[in-house]
Amino acid sequence: MIRRLLIVNRGEIALRVVRAARELGMCSIVAHSEADADSLAVQRADETVCIGPPQATKSYLNIETILQAAKDVAADAVHPGYGFLSESAEFARAVKAAGMMFVGPEAAIIERMGDKAMARQTAIEAEVPVVPGSPRAVNDLDEALNVAESVGFPRLIKAAAGGGGRGIRVAENAAALCEQLPMAQTEARTAFGDDRVYLERFIEHARHIEVQILGDGERAIHLFERECSLQRRRQKVFEECPSPALDDTTRESLCRSAVALAEHVGYFGAGTLEYLYDDITGEFFFIEMNTRIQVEHPITEAVTGVDLVREMLRLARGERLRFAQQDIQRRGWAVEMRINAEDPERGFFPSPGQVQRLVWPSGPGIRIDSGLYEGYRMPPFYDSLVAKLIVWDECRESALIRAGRALDEFILDGFATTAALHRRLVDDAEVRRGVVDTGFLERWLEAKPTPTPSDKEVVS
Amino acid sequence: MSQQDIQAPFPGVFYRRPSPDKPPFVEEGQQVEAGTIIGLIEVMKQFFELRADAAGIITAFQVEDETVVEAGQGITVLEVV
Numbered sequence: 001m002i003r004r005l006l007i008v009n010r011g012e013i014a015l016r017v018v019r020a021a022r023e024l025g026m027c028s029i030v031a032h033s034e035a036d037a038d039s040l041a042v043q044r045a046d047e048t049v050c051i052g053p054p055q056a057t058k059s060y061l062n063i064e065t066i067l068q069a070a071k072d073v074a075a076d077a078v079h080p081g082y083g084f085l086s087e088s089a090e091f092a093r094a095v096k097a098a099g100m101m102f103v104g105p106e107a108a109i110i111e112r113m114g115d116k117a118m119a120r121q122t123a124i125e126a127e128v129p130v131v132p133g134s135p136r137a138v139n140d141l142d143e144a145l146n147v148a149e150s151v152g153f154p155r156l157i158k159a160a161a162g163g164g165g166r167g168i169r170v171a172e173n174a175a176a177l178c179e180q181l182p183m184a185q186t187e188a189r190t191a192f193g194d195d196r197v198y199l200e201r202f203i204e205h206a207r208h209i210e211v212q213i214l215g216d217g218e219r220a221i222h223l224f225e226r227e228c229s230l231q232r233r234r235q236k237v238f239e240e241c242p243s244p245a246l247d248d249t250t251r252e253s254l255c256r257s258a259v260a261l262a263e264h265v266g267y268f269g270a271g272t273l274e275y276l277y278d279d280i281t282g283e284f285f286f287i288e289m290n291t292r293i294q295v296e297h298p299i300t301e302a303v304t305g306v307d308l309v310r311e312m313l314r315l316a317r318g319e320r321l322r323f324a325q326q327d328i329q330r331r332g333w334a335v336e337m338r339i340n341a342e343d344p345e346r347g348f349f350p351s352p353g354q355v356q357r358l359v360w361p362s363g364p365g366i367r368i369d370s371g372l373y374e375g376y377r378m379p380p381f382y383d384s385l386v387a388k389l390i391v392w393d394e395c396r397e398s399a400l401i402r403a404g405r406a407l408d409e410f411i412l413d414g415f416a417t418t419a420a421l422h423r424r425l426v427d428d429a430e431v432r433r434g435v436v437d438t439g440f441l442e443r444w445l446e447a448k449p450t451p452t453p454s455d456k457e458v459v460s
Numbered sequence: 461m462s463q464q465d466i467q468a469p470f471p472g473v474f475y476r477r478p479s480p481d482k483p484p485f486v487e488e489g490q491q492v493e494a495g496t497i498i499g500l501i502e503v504m505k506q507f508f509e510l511r512a513d514a515a516g517i518i519t520a521f522q523v524e525d526e527t528v529v530e531a532g533q534g535i536t537v538l539e540v541v
Contacts, residue, residue, distance in 0.1 A: 054528060055473060341504065350504035352471060380471040381528075384504040 002026050002077040002101060002317040006070050007045070008060065009081030012369045012388060013293070014041035017079045020309040022046070024317075029073050031066060033059035035379040040371040049073050054381045060084045063091050067098050077101035077316060083383070086292040087114055103316040105268045105291050112265065113289040123286040126264035128257045131276060131285040133200035144181050145174060147199050153177075154202040157184040161192035170202050205279040205437045208236075209243050210272045211258035212300045214311055216321040220262035222255040223304045223328055226296055229436045230425070232348070237418070237441060238425060240335045241299035244396060244434030245277060254284050259325075261286065270297075270312045279437055295338070295385070298369060302334035302392040332392055333399040335426075337407070339370075339387040341378060343416035352380040353415030361406035365392040365399075378415070386417065396434065400426045424448075463519075464538040466512065468529040472503035474510075476525040484525070486518050491541075498536060501529070516540040 004027045007017045014030055018041055021028040030045035035054035042048045049069045052059035059065065061084055070078060078095045080086035080103070089107040096102055104110070113119045123130050132151045137160050138144045157180055159167030169184045171177040181197070189195035208231065212223040227243035228236045246254065258273040272290045277283075297308045306328065315321065342348040354377040360368050370387035372378075378386065391406055393399035407423045425431050428444070468474065476484040476499045485497045492498070492512045500507045512518075516538045523535055 055526070350470075350506055352504060380503045381473065382504065 002313065004029060004073065004075045004077070005103075005313070006031055006049075006066075006073065006075035006078045006100075007041070007081065008051075008066055008078055009084060009086075010036050010039060010041065010060065010382060011371045011385065013081040013295075014039070015044060015371055016309055016369055017081060018044050020307065020313055021079075023307075024310060024313055026077075026313065029075060031060075031069050033381075035381055038376070040373055040376070047073060054379060056084065056381065063088075063094055066091075067094060070095075070098065070100060075100060077103060079103040079313070080292065082292050082295060087290070089114070101316050103269065103312055105271070109265055109267060110291045113271075113291050116288055119288055120286075122265060123261055126257075126261045128261045128286045129284060131200050131203070131287065134198050137196035137198055138181075141178060141181055144177060144199060151199060151201050154204070156200045156202045157181060158198045158200055159184070159188035159192055159194070160196035160198060161188065161194040167191060203276055203278045203285075207243065207245050207277040207279055207436070208274065208438050209245070209254070209277045209284065210274045210294075211255050212294075212297070212308070213258055213262045213267065213271050213273065214306075214308070214315070214321060214323075215262050215267035215269065215271070216315055216319075217266050217268040218263075219321055220259050220267055221321065221323055221325045221328060222259050223300050223306060223308070224255060224330055225251065226299055228296060229438050230431075230441045231438055232441050232445070236296065236338065238335065238337055238422065239296040239299055240333065240396070240399075241303045242330060242333070243277075245279065250282060250284070257284075257286070261289075269315055270308050295388070296336050298367060298388065298390045299334035299336045302367065302390055303330050303332060304328055305331070332394045333396040334390060334392045335399050335403055337389045337391075337403065337422040337426075338385055338418065339389060339412075339422075340384040340418045341386050341415050342384050342418055344418055344421045345416070348418075350380070350384055351416040352378045354378070355412065355414045357411060357413040359409065359411035361389065361409035363406075363409075365402055366390075366406050367392070372412070389419075389422075397432070400432060462540050464514065464516070464540055465534045466498060466510065466536045466538055468501055468510070468531055468533045468535055469508075470501065470503055470531050472501040472508075472529060474523055474525070474527055474529045474535060475500040475502065475507075476521070488518060488520055490518050492516060492518055492538070510535065512538055514538065514540045 005021045006029045008031045018028040027046045029047040030041050031051045051065050051069050085091040089110040092102045093107040120130050134147045154172045157169045169180050171180045185195040207229045209227050211225050226241045228239040230238040274287050275284045341351050343351045358374045367390040391403040393402045403426045494514050496512045498510045519537045521536045
């Protein structure tokens, strides 16, 4: 049983968990930093507890302080939300050691699926396709050329010690590989002090498609996929459910592979398996797993009718998975637009400020997940997501039209947001046709810079 | 000689070091050129460099490393030479 749930997060997701907890009759307790004492989640919670100064390292990431707060309020479970400590095995372990439920999988599963190399190995064991690549670091050119045919060309040469897009080169063919490999090794040695490089298939037109799953430790089900190809600097901007790229056969095998992997590790709770989908060949490849609730979960809720956060809490309090796979049906189409406090007209510069006037869109098919209210002063310490506008309709075309209508109703005075960017995106001919890949948005922003009204110049 | 206040252009957290295990960008009393990085300001998980507008000497920091600053708050004083 869970009676007193400590929510260790902020913003819209803290509020989201408060709502689910209250609906299940749990006492919701929001742990907040000094900068979030006036947040909407704090106002809506049954109880609150302050866990320290504004800086996340001193509050939302401070395991010791959080555990003390949990003890002080006599919590019996902890929901980590997303970000912060949600994928910290150390935190999950510490919560359990302190005698509380951690709303998420066991620390060992977080560790196993959070490590890219281990997750890849686990996927191979579960017969889930991964991006074809060299099984280990290649030492020399002969070995690089002899790497299995299945990898094909073009290939990525990736520094073993690299990350976040650094230390990557592309070789179009064998000749280019001969030329690039020694340079990549030298580069890796100078940049990371480690000259080991791996080879991997380079997917030129990749979509980011992910599968939502729920598991109770024995059995797992999928709740179909989301497509999150519209990204800027590897951050998702706009998501939709389902993906416009998949036919029913591919969707079925993709979602089944996710269930196979989840059941292989005995997954518990809500999780998401991320895949790259090759738009040219129609193949999909597992890349990583997120062992927590995700920002874009509401589009899955809109299309399946399942409340994912409430299900997480039910599982955590000891209930078995309440659904069989055939109980999960898709209905219609949903899109999510992330409204960030960033100014698209000034290179997405952060724009914290105070909400002077706020009018949310409403009417059929509209859902807003946000911690904003009139008079709220946004702290500058955390990420810039301030609202999620989720729009459902019977098909993709009408969902995009409805999204445009919703954005037209939305008014926020006080600081710049990315809402205007979304307004232009939902009308874009290529977005309407769904022909996007993970590079689409950056190319689009480059080619179609925001029209800058002359009166904006005084701002900078 | 004139004194210039180097101010925070927006609210955030001010850092004197590129990372916690590195030495500060500049010390008090240090001579700087126009464009020298004085520190970083973090706002909504993005980091921005704070630079000196002119050559001179950094006389004193008005805020500590890793402190919360408001827009327009004085960070340090530059004595322009």
